[in-house]
Amino acid sequence: MGAEVLIEIRQQRxxxxxxxxxxxxxxxxxPGSYGACATFVGAMRDFNQGENVREMVLEHYAGMTEKLxxxxxxxxALRHDLLELxxxxxxxxxxxxxxxxxxxxxxxxxxxxxxxxxGMMEYLKSQATFWKKETLVDSADSVRQRWxxxxxx
Amino acid sequence: MGAEVLIEIRQQRxxxxxxxxxxxxxxxxxPGSYGACATFVGAMRDFNQGENVREMVLEHYAGMTEKLxxxxxxxxALRHDLLELxxxxxxxxxxxxxxxxxxxxxxxxxxxxxxxxxGMMEYLKSQATFWKKETLVDSADSVRQRWxxxxxx
Amino acid sequence: xxxxxxxxxxxxxxxxxxxxSIYLPKPITVEGVWELISESxxxxxxxxxxxxxxxxxxxxxxxxxxxxxFPPVNGG
Amino acid sequence: xxxxxxxxxxxxxxxxxxxxSIYLPKPITVEGVWELISESxxxxxxxxxxxxxxxxxxxxxxxxxxxxxFPPVNGG
Numbered sequence: 001m002g003a004e005v006l007i008e009i010r011q012q013r014x015x016x017x018x019x020x021x022x023x024x025x026x027x028x029x030x031p032g033s034y035g036a037c038a039t040f041v042g043a044m045r046d047f048n049q050g051e052n053v054r055e056m057v058l059e060h061y062a063g064m065t066e067k068l069x070x071x072x073x074x075x076x077a078l079r080h081d082l083l084e085l086x087x088x089x090x091x092x093x094x095x096x097x098x099x100x101x102x103x104x105x106x107x108x109x110x111x112x113x114x115x116x117x118x119g120m121m122e123y124l125k126s127q128a129t130f131w132k133k134e135t136l137v138d139s140a141d142s143v144r145q146r147w148x149x150x151x152x153x
Numbered sequence: 154m155g156a157e158v159l160i161e162i163r164q165q166r167x168x169x170x171x172x173x174x175x176x177x178x179x180x181x182x183x184p185g186s187y188g189a190c191a192t193f194v195g196a197m198r199d200f201n202q203g204e205n206v207r208e209m210v211l212e213h214y215a216g217m218t219e220k221l222x223x224x225x226x227x228x229x230a231l232r233h234d235l236l237e238l239x240x241x242x243x244x245x246x247x248x249x250x251x252x253x254x255x256x257x258x259x260x261x262x263x264x265x266x267x268x269x270x271x272g273m274m275e276y277l278k279s280q281a282t283f284w285k286k287e288t289l290v291d292s293a294d295s296v297r298q299r300w301x302x303x304x305x306x
Numbered sequence: 307x308x309x310x311x312x313x314x315x316x317x318x319x320x321x322x323x324x325x326x327s328i329y330l331p332k333p334i335t336v337e338g339v340w341e342l343i344s345e346s347x348x349x350x351x352x353x354x355x356x357x358x359x360x361x362x363x364x365x366x367x368x369x370x371x372x373x374x375x376f377p378p379v380n381g382g
Numbered sequence: 383x384x385x386x387x388x389x390x391x392x393x394x395x396x397x398x399x400x401x402x403s404i405y406l407p408k409p410i411t412v413e414g415v416w417e418l419i420s421e422s423x424x425x426x427x428x429x430x431x432x433x434x435x436x437x438x439x440x441x442x443x444x445x446x447x448x449x450x451x452f453p454p455v456n457g458g
Contacts, residue, residue, distance in 0.1 A: 032199030032249035046185030130457035283381035
């Protein structure tokens with residue numbers, strides 16, 4: 001297994017397509033070696049569960065998050081015979097339209113890349129130690145905050 | 154349903170990440186409207202079924218391909234409540250490491266985007282009227298051609 | 307009646323043409339069109355389309371139809 | 383023995399601290415640690431980790447452990 005796994009938790013905004021171009025360029029991926037790259041970008045919406053969202057703070061358990069993600073990424077890379085797996089996740093203050101997460105899986109084969117990408121997203125939703133607090137704005141312009149429940153989305 | 158569907162069959166090489174950046178920028182996607190973008194990039198490998206591949210010619214049934222893809226894209230957009238669906242597919246002479254196909258599905262929800270992206274790839278493999286002829290090189294540097302069977306990959 | 311026959315990939319190479327118009331004195335099926343253009347038996351992997359839609363081999367063709375023959379497809 | 387308690391998200395706000403060291407005169411479970419730091423009953427949505435690994439509430443804690451309490455997670 002020569003899969004490379006890169007996990008990054010980042011405070012700064014990022015552009016997923018620029019990150020992918022750069023990563024693919026700088027990685028150890030040999031030209032002609034991969035047949036498939038499946039990616040997922042999660043972005044912040046300005047609405048959630050029927051409410052208008054103005055901003056969000058994404059908190060995580062530094063140290064535990066990275067450990068969980070590396071372990072799961074390595075398991076996925078082995079199971080799906082990946083060449084590369086990239087996970088980039090925002091934390092901190094996030095505004096609507098910002099990218100929150102980028103997952104990209106490179107493999108020789110289509111199914112492997114698609115399965116690994118979905119598998120990592122499911123893990124991020126259900127196991128990775130992140131929590132989101134939204135700032136909501138109602139019609140009268142009054143503001144309140146809530147922690148986001150883990151629901152499908 | 155306000156989903157936009159863009160299908161393009163292209164002779165020229167393309168960079169998938171540049172195409173995604175440009176498309177997302179120029180599309181009617183409202184900032185904050187989408188929570189998820191799932192993409193798939195298929196690229197040409199320099200090996201296939203145990204053989205070294207030097208180049209490939211991708212042929213299609215012009216007119217029928219576009220018709221099939223538009224119909225299926227619109228069905229997927231409706232079924233998964235997509236905001237946008239982009240399909241870009243190379244034809245003509247293709248070299249190892251070239252991108253062959255790009256599929257991108259934008260939706261409010263993660264599962265919808267992932268399902269639509271996978272659904273379009275499965276359709277492209279099994280129904281869309283493309284055929285691939287590879288030029289193989291063996292160890293003695295002799296060259297031969299073969300049509301690629303439709304196998305998983 | 308006249309129909310247009312299109313061929314793709316391996317069948318194009320075998321048959322030696324990619325497009326031809328043929329005259330049919332009476333209505334026949336898609337399979338009948340194949341028998342007119344080919345000397346070989348019906349290939350097990352033969353797919354066909356009529357007017358750019360997938361069709362079965364027993365479909366009757368009509369004047370002006372475009373009949374296409376091709377092997378299993380392989381996009382993506 | 384001494385353990386470090388960490389809290390996240392809603393529990394951090396309720397308990398009013400994000401990190402604290404506590405002295406334990408004898409070995410207890412993770413649930414016992416919760417009872418020392420909180421006046422409320424065990425929340426139904428309480429998750430915990432010991433030394434940055436998910437753990438069950440009946441796990442015994444050891445000297446130097448980092449015990450974390452948090453609600454269901456929500457990444458991606």
